[in-house]
Amino acid sequence: MQHMTSTAPSPLETLERVFGYSSFRGDQAAVIDTVVAGGDALVLMPTGAGKSLCYQVPALVREGTGVVISPLIALMQDQVDAMAALGVRAAFLNSTQAPEQRRAVESAYVAGELDLLYLAPERLSVPSTLQLLDRGRISLFAIDEAHCVASWGHDFRPDYLQLAVLGQRWPAVPRIALTATATAATAEEIAVRLQLTEARRFVASFDRPNIEYRIVPKDNPRAQLLELLRTEHPGDAGIVYCLSRKSVEQTATFLTKNGIAALPYHAGLPAEVRSSNQSRFLREPGLVMVGTIAFGMGIDHPSVRWVAHLDLPKSVEGYYQETGRAGRDGEPATAWLAYGLADVVQQRRMIETSDGDAAHRRRLGQHLDAMLALCETVECRRVQLLAYFGQDSSACGNCDTCTAPPQTWDGTVPAQKLLSAVVRLDQRRQRYGAGHVIDILLGNETPRVKQLDHTTLTVFGVGADLTEGEWRGVVRQLLAQRLLAVGTDGYGTLEVTAGSAEVLRGTRTVALRREAPRSPRSRPARRSKAADTVPLDGAGEERFERLRAWRSATAKEAGVPPYVVFHDATLRQIAAELPTSLDALAGVSGVGAGKLEKWGAAVLETVAG
Incomplete structure (x- = not known):
């Protein structure tokens, strides 16, 4: 009706x-x-x-x-x-x-x-x-x-x-x-x-072509994040996602101590603190919000230039939703994730020990498998991401696997060595985490290895051809491919799976990903088409900054976020077109009747200087 x-x-x-x-x-x-x-x-x-x-x-x-x-x-x-x-x-x-x-x-x-x-x-x-x-x-x-x-x-x-x-x-x-x-x-x-x-x-299409997706091996992730922000996003507003409240607090403190203004956001904070931090993030330029996944849904902050994950998201849907909070204005943005072996072990353990029946755990496992596939792919990440939502696409040229393609290598023999070590320990009714198993393969005579008499295992020292970091990559990828499992004892111990037997028998080959060496990056010079439609000369840039300063003061006085007044794209167009009347200003995209009546005269005065 x-x-x-x-x-x-x-x-x-x-x-x-x-x-x-x-x-x-x-x-x-x-x-x-x-x-x-x-x-x-x-x-x-x-x-x-x-x-x-x-x-x-x-x-x-x-x-x-x-x-x-x-x-x-x-x-x-x-x-x-x-x-x-x-x-x-x-x-x-x-x-x-x-x-x-x-x-x-x-x-x-x-x-x-x-x-x-x-x-x-x-x-x-x-x-x-x-x-x-x-x-x-x-x-x-x-x-x-x-x-x-x-x-x-x-x-x-x-x-x-x-x-x-x-x-x-x-x-x-x-x-x-x-x-x-x-x-x-x-x-x-x-x-x-x-x-x-x-x-x-x-x-609609799920593609966000202005977002560059990057997933890096985890190696002191807070320091890696700091390097990213200093080299590529100095002064830019952004969001960091962490799994635990403790990690949120520690990361916000770390960034602040290193000269980057950061605020925490999680359910354990008093409601008034959460509200105040969220309000500041929306209203003050260049702030960083460090939060759990509870933060950011519905946030209409057009100028978030980057989103970083310091822990592995539980699902591709969650990852997509969270990374989508970057670059809402169509300008270039970065989605950056640090990912490592501990993430896989932790997520698998959480699933195995979670409440719910086998079907519930199986569905959680399917979500995680899809997220791991995105992390481990050697193909274009955007193609993989969009395929998850049922959308076909071609290589994007704007993700790390496109700009620095990783290689694959035949990891069958290393996989056999590692699985053999897990089997030998199991035969002694012993199960251990990745660190101890890797020590055995490397031939490290640690006090624990010697105390447990693990120097006598036939696999002791057979893995000296790889570094500890490379072995951790092997473990991580075998877990991702379900050729290795995390035990249900809550300690992150390793177990073989049904698929392990095929690898040990030599009837299944194991392809592994080798990270491409990355050269240091500087702040990207790319500009989106939206920016190129309103090129500004020196005087235009000065007008644009004058308009931004006016907007900031107006928003503060009104108690609203700056984007509620006008978006950057609207201010750029005003700075380029130099309207001298309300009628001319009304023709600028994003200037409706209400805003024209409220702020039109002040905008014209600001443009005139």
Whole structure:
């Protein structure tokens, strides 16, 4: 059922007037037309592709209030501020508000004075919220971060399971579910759980060509990260992901001591500290946020130039979602991951000792196998990454395996030596971790090796042809190929697998990856097409910096992130075109009617100098 009046503006008119853009991108127009006409939609679109417009524009075109279900309580104020800057009437309801604030929002909703209302999913389990929604007119329901409903996605939230009530209670109201990452299986689970199996599905390309993917062998990862930031990203905003809270704290301290302003973010910090750190990251230029995977979902920070992982992500979906927080503005960005043997051992051990049945552990193992395959591939990483989401592509020329291709070598004999050592120890009813097994192969007469009489093993010293680092690479890759397993004793001990027997018998060859030597890198000089469309001379660059300084002061005074005022791309265009009137300024991409009225005169004054 359609809720449009004959005088309602068209989606394109709304895009131009409110948001200041002259055309839609990719599938946006088709998605918006579907929802405006009263249809349901399931949208899979990468971070930075403009998912929000897919529900914001229909909410402004259709009569009533668009209700947005979002798990991002900490970001709702920023989302509402961004809408207010555009002249859109938006508000939120969540647990951070005082009762009088909630009552004012509820009154505005019932009176039809809101274009958008943001709700946390848990509020829909409160009967009074459902009754409140009944008292107003709803133009659409938008379910943001919809992968949270999928138990095999990377960010499951039980509160999302109850969202099927929206279609049952308000069957005539269109629903749009959106996520930045989902395999075909995850998308199907989202559709089933939200009762959107009849919805029209839109799957955009998952390719983010401006992101350079790099995975490096782990060797003092904090020092490696520091080198990356000093040589390639000095002064750039970025995000570091760590698995544990302790690692988050230590990494933030390490970076700060080395002259890089860094803040921690994890669930163990007081809520006010998390909120303050997140707010600073969004508002202060060049800050680094060190967090667990809980950080960053829904962060609309266009100028994050790099994302680093100091621990192996548990799944390709999680990795893609987290790396996608870099380069949202389309400019070059880096996704960097340090990966080593300890990561594989730790993840395998966590799976083997996890709660749940065998099927649960098998699914976790499949997620990890896909992540390990991405790390160990000798082919283009982007091809492998996109194939995981069912998308064909060709070598990108913008990942480490394209720019410095690794070699493969026949590791069958080293694999046989290592597996033989594990078997010999097992015959003595002894199991040990990688370090001890490697000491035996290298012939290292450590106190422990001598105490356990392991110098008498037939494999003692047979591996002197490889270095300790090379042996660790062999162990890591055998674990990745499931030719070696981690024991369930919780100590990271090594065990043979069914596949090990074929290697030991010589009926299966083992191809291993040899890292290509990397030359020191300097800050990349590449520029994206977006930057090249607005070339600036010296005077133009000076105007651009003047505009950035004005934006920073304006944002600080308004208490909003700088990008809420204008994005860099808009400021560059203003600096290049030198508008001298409000009409001319209105023609710049990203300058809508609300921002023109609010800040147009100040921008013209700043440009004039």
